[in-house]
Amino acid sequence: MPMLKIPFTRKALAIPYAVFLLLFVAAPLVVLFYYAFTNGKGQFTFDNLTGFFSDPNTLGTLLYSFAVALAATAVCLLIAYPTAYFLSKLHLGNKTSVLLIFILPMWINFSLRITALKEILTMIEGNLADFQFINAVIGMTYDFLPFMILPIFNTISKLDGSLLEAARDLGATRSQAFFRVTLPLSMPGVISGVMMVFLPAMTNYVVLDMLYNSTYIMGSLIGSYFAAYNWHGGSMIALILLAIIGIFTLLGQNGSEQEDSRGGALL
Amino acid sequence: MENIIELKNVYKTYEDDGFTAVSDFNLEVKRGEFVTFLGPSGCGKTTTLRMIAGFDLPTSGEILLNGKSITNLPPNKRPINTVFQRYALFPHMNIYENIAFGLKQKKVSREVIDKKVKKVLALVDLEGFEERSVATLSGGQQQRVAIARAVVNEPEILLLDEPLGALDLKMRKEMQLELKAMHKELGITFIYVTHDQEEALTMSDKIVVMSEGRIQQIGTPEDIYNEPKNAFVADFIGESNLFNGIMTSKLHARFCGGTFECVDDIEPGTHITAVIRPEDVIMTTPEDGTISGKVVSVIFKGIHYEITVQSGKSEMVIQSVHSAKVGDTIGMKVDPDNIHIMIAEDHTNIFAADINKAFKLEYNGTQLDTSVTAILKGSRRDDQGQLIDMHGDVMDPSKVKIMISIEPQNIEMTDNAEEGLVQGYISDLIYKGDHYSYVIKSDIGQDFVVDDEYLWNMGDEVGLIMPVEKMKFTLKK
Structure with a gap:
């Protein structure tokens, strides 16, 4: 039987995603830029940009979001690094199953998790709105912790054990070997983890909204502009966030060039 | 010369699976010696090295350095450095920092470190490589850095764990000679682990042949090659023909379908293993040989032919500068001096x-x-x-x-x-x-x-x- 020759190249496989990119990424970006730099009459303007940086309210939200994200990232890192370290050192046949315990919460419905957290926090604190900053950090930490553990766990697990032996052989104590070898070599994982926690924590408003109906965070700020039909101001804030995320991503990539240590596949 | 390191009745049994990697290991190494642990993979040679380095602790027994027990000392407290199988260079440090690691740990001053690093880089032929990163070096260069990183600390003993295993043949030959020269120049005791018998024979003063966690024989390369103590050593070192047989009368042994004259005076009736090196078999006409057989294969090996002959149920491998024709029947004899007879004591x-x-x-x-x-x-x-x-x-x-x-x-x-x-x-x-x-x-x-x-x-x-x-x-x- 003669072979049927189908004019099919590998490039064709990219078409569905290219269409998706065009419709849902490129086009909205163009619209975003358009709205960000125009006013209500459709004229080009920088007013939205200057408006953002001169309004103490928006600036305050930016700083607040930044602080929440920073604190949540720091707390995540403090919890995740030792956890990941000990997990990777476990002498167990199947470490992945232990790791699953830490990932399992991710498989439970998001709103269910936050609602549960809300109930627990209410039991402890009473009125959640009285401790907004702490609750914001707790909520974000709870939500994003696995994203910090996984990449760190992956990098430490992949570390060549003979490097540690070499350090010990050359006169380093256990702790010296950790600080001079393990810690620096696990930095790519730490950077990955920081990026995967910090950036979402900057913009995720659902957690706060569900915890105590707060809109005092970047993500919800945009929402509130849109709700007031101020497409132009909202677009500008979205653009500024995009710029911040872009800068951080570039910084992070420089730090973790050596290897891809993201643990996203497990999620 | 005094013993620099002694291992006494050392055993290593792993707790998790009960596997005994090393049994009853006894060894004395003199200062400045080049000792090689030789054996197939899984024979316990690396485990023994790791116990000397301090990465593994013996289950029982003692390790003495200069007469003092270091059995349970952590690796950082031992004046011993290791060259690792896959180099284990620190990827986040440049060559200078890698080599300086041990000296910095000892709080040596910056000037002294600079001088020593420069000197040791010259020793391994890598002058000017200080600022290079590990990733830019070839396998051979990484190997040299690994050696430099270990010897810069002037250890009493340098341990080398199959250090040339990852290099290509030509590079390996070069490094063998360089290591040997380095050993002479530095005067440090070398303990070297390899599964390559040729490497062991080329480089060592003393070879420790190991199998299944036990020492099979300790001796100079000549001893080990010419007077293997048992069938394992004979088989592992060089190529040999091994035959089970019996002493038939004084200075006569029967094996491989023939009765051979030999020089080992062993009680008639004893079960024996006879070792014959392929290069010691003399090809004759079928009538003149002690035994005869049919040539089953001839392989040209460059400087000699490798000829396999089927004699009865046994096979004899011959190395000769003369060729033979497959299918021909030839005779074979062996000079009595070249037959090495070992008593097969255990018949289990x-x-x-x-x-x-x-x-x-x-x-x-x-x-x-x-x-x-x-x-x-x-x-x-x-x-x-x-x-x-x-x-x-x-x-x-x-x-x-x-x-x-x-x-x-x-x-x-x-x-x-x-x-x-x-x-x-x-x-x-x-x-x-x-x-x-x-x-x-x-x-x-x-x-x-x-x-x-x-x-x-x-x-x-x-x-x-x-x-x-x-x-x-x-x-x-």
Whole structure:
């Protein structure tokens, strides 16, 4: 039987995603830029940009979001690094199953998790709105912790054990070997983890909204502009966030060039 | 010269699987010696090295450095440095920082470090490489950095764990000579681990041949090559023809279908193993040879031919500058001086059996009347029928073998060959005063030694009955 020759190249496989990119990424970006730099009459303007940086309210939200994200990232890192370290050192046949315990919460419905957290926090604190900053950090930490553990766990697990032996052989104590070898070599994982926690924590408003109906965070700020039909101001804030995320991503990539240590596949 | 390091009755048994990697290891190394641990993978050579380095602690026994026990000292407290198999260079440091690691740890001043690093880089022929990153170096260069990083600390002993294993042949030959020169220049004691017998013979002052966790022989390269102590050493060092046989009369041994004159005076009637190096076999006309056989293959090897000859049921490998024709019948003789006779003292029959799907032992297509769980201490079957070992881990029956050993007096011969677990013919027999000792060449290639009080004839086809209750079992991974 003669072979049927189908004019099919590998490039064709990219078409569905290219269409998706065009419709849902490129086009909205163009619209975003358009709205960000125009006013209500459709004229080009920088007013939205200057408006953002001169309004103490928006600036305050930016700083607040930044602080929440920073604190949540720091707390995540403090919890995740030792956890990941000990997990990777476990002498167990199947470490992945232990790791699953830490990932399992991710498989439970998001709103269910936050609602549960809300109930627990209410039991402890009473009125959640009285401790907004702490609750914001707790909520974000709870939500994003696995994203910090996984990449760190992956990098430490992949570390060549003979490097540690070499350090010990050359006169380093256990702790010296950790600080001079393990810690620096696990930095790519730490950077990955920081990026995967910090950036979402900057913009995720659902957690706060569900915890105590707060809109005092970047993500919800945009929402509130849109709700007031101020497409132009909202677009500008979205653009500024995009710029911040872009800068951080570039910084992070420089730090973790050596290897891809993201643990996203497990999620 | 005094001993720099001594190992006394060192044993290493791993707690998690009960595997004994090193047994009764006794060794003395003199200051400045180049000692090589030689053996196949899994023979315990690396484990022994790791115990000297301090990465593993002996289960029992003692390690003395300059007469003082360092048995339980952590690696950072020992004046010993290691060159690792895969170099283990720190990827986040440049060459200078890698080499300076040990000196910085010792709080040596910056100027001294600079000077020493420069000197050691010159020693390994890498001047000016200080600022280079590890990733930009070739395998050979990384190897040199690894050596520099170890010797810069001026250790009392330098341990090298198959350091040339990852290099190509040409590079390996070069590095062998350089290492040897470096050993001379530095005067440091080298302990070197390799599975490459040629490397060991080229470089060492003293070779420790190991197998299954035990020392087989310690000696100079010449000793080991010319006077192997047992069949394992003879087989592992260089190529050899090994034959089981019997001393027939004074200075005469029968093996490989012929009676050879030899120089080892061993009591007639003793079971022996004869070692003949391929280069020592002389090819003759069929009439002039002690034995004759048919040429089955001829391979040109550059400086010689490798000729395999089938003589009866045995094979003889010959290395000669003369060629031969496949299919020809030739004679073979060996100078008595070149036949090395070893007493085969242990006749315990050892063979490997598989675990079949029913979790029973199987050998030679026959299922033995015993279950695996009865053999393996602490093992059991779980609800799903999986085999669980003493630590609760699932075992894959296809990945393990059970070694069965049985004494010659516990095997019974039968005329009805099918009755036996194994079938074969009697290839040798000798009267031992109150019984006969037989060598059975089995159909599956393994020789069995059987003791029996009755006389059987040479060449008799027999079956070997081996009672399960007389078998001893050990797990082999």
